[in-house]
Amino acid sequence: MHKTRYNALRIKLHLSPRGPLLIKAGGISANPTLPDMQFVRTFHPEKGETIYIPGSSLKGVVRGFVEKALRTIDNQQSWQWACPTFPDDKASCAKRLQEEEKSSYIYGHSCGACRIFGHTRLKGRAAFTDFLPVNDIKTEIRYGVAISRLSHAVGAGPFEMEIAVAGTFEGHLILENFELWQLGLLALALEAMNQGLLKVGFGKNRGFGDVKVEVVEVTLEELAYGAQDAVWRGLGAFVGDPEIQSYRLFGPHRIEGMPAPEQVETVGFYVRRVYGPGAWHQAARHLMELTLLPS
Numbered sequence: 247m248h249k250t251r252y253n254a255l256r257i258k259l260h261l262s263p264r265g266p267l268l269i270k271a272g273g274i275s276a277n278p279t280l281p282d283m284q285f286v287r288t289f290h291p292e293k294g295e296t297i298y299i300p301g302s303s304l305k306g307v308v309r310g311f312v313e314k315a316l317r318t319i320d321n322q323q324s325w326q327w328a329c330p331t332f333p334d335d336k337a338s339c340a341k342r343l344q345e346e347e348k349s350s351y352i353y354g355h356s357c358g359a360c361r362i363f364g365h366t367r368l369k370g371r372a373a374f375t376d377f378l379p380v381n382d383i384k385t386e387i388r389y390g391v392a393i394s395r396l397s398h399a400v401g402a403g404p405f406e407m408e409i410a411v412a413g414t415f416e417g418h419l420i421l422e423n424f425e426l427w428q429l430g431l432l433a434l435a436l437e438a439m440n441q442g443l444l445k446v447g448f449g450k451n452r453g454f455g456d457v458k459v460e461v462v463e464v465t466l467e468e469l470a471y472g473a474q475d476a477v478w479r480g481l482g483a484f485v486g487d488p489e490i491q492s493y494r495l496f497g498p499h500r501i502e503g504m505p506a507p508e509q510v511e512t513v514g515f516y517v518r519r520v521y522g523p524g525a526w527h528q529a530a531r532h533l534m535e536l537t538l539l540p541s
C-alpha cells in the first residue's frame with residue numbers, strides 16, 4: 247500500500263538561536279572528558295564551508311519529545327505509546343518485530359514514535375533536512391569547564407566552545423504518507439521548541455539550545471481524487487477499510503474546516519496547496535485538538 251504516495255507535507259522552517267547554541271561536531275575525541283566543542287560544519291556549493299544544524303540532530307530531539315509525550319498517555323490499544331528506545335531492548339519495536347515479514351503488521355504493531363520516525367524494520371514517515379544559514383550567523387567563543395557529576399568539582403577545562411548566538415538557519419520538516427495524529431504530534435513538538443521547552447544541541451542544562459521556530463510556508467500535496475480545499479486527509483482517508491484494519495490506522499482520517507490555502511494548483515494526479523504561517527497555526531491548532539485529546 248505504501249509504495250503509492252498518497253499525501254506529503256513540507257514545512258519550511260526558520261530556526262534562530264535565542265541564546266547560546268552549540269551543535270557539536272561528531273567524531274571521536276582523543277580525550278573523552280574534553281569533547282570537540284566546535285560547531286558542526288558542512289560544505290555548501292554556494293556558501294562554502296559553513297556551520298549548520300544537521301537534520302539528524304533535530305530528529306533526535308523531536309523524537310525524544312514525542313516519546314515522552316506518548317509515554318505519559320501509554321495506551322497500547324492505540325498509537326499512543328512509545329517502546330523502549332534502545333533497539334537491543336526486547337520490548338523495542340525493532341526487536342519485537344525483527345522476524346515479521348508483513349509490512350502491514352510491522353507498521354500496525356509499532357509504537358507511535360516508531361510509526362513516525364521508523365526503526366530498523368520500518369521506514370520513518372518524517373524527516374528533517376539539514377538547516378543552513380540564510381544570513382550571517384554570529385558566533386562567539388566561550389569558555390567552559392566540565393563539572394564532575396560525582397564530586398561537583400571541576401573535572402576538566404577550561405575548554406573553548408564555539409557557539410552561535412544570532413542569525414537564522416533554514417530547512418524543512420518533511421512528512422510522507424502520514425496519519426493526521428502524526429502531524430498533530432509534530433506540530434506540538436515545534437510549538438514546544440519555540441516555547442523553549444524543547445532545547446536543541448549541547449548544554450541543555452546550561453541554558454543552551456533555546457531556539458525560535460518560525461514556520462515560513464507549508465506545502466501540502468495529496469492525491470487530487472476527492473480533494474477539497476478545507477479538508478486535510480490522513481492516510482486512512484485514501485485507503486479502504488481492510489488496510490485501515492491491517493495497518494491499524496487511527497482516526498480522525500479527515501479534518502474539516504481547515505483554513506483556506508494561499509495557492510492551489512494541480513500537478514499531475516496531485517493537488518498542491520500552499521499555506522502561510524497564519525493559516526498553518528490555525529491548522530496546527532485543529533490538528534492538535536482533534537488528534538491529541540484523549541479518546
Ligand SMILES: [Zn+2]
Nearest residue numbers: 329339357360
Ligand atoms: Zn517503537
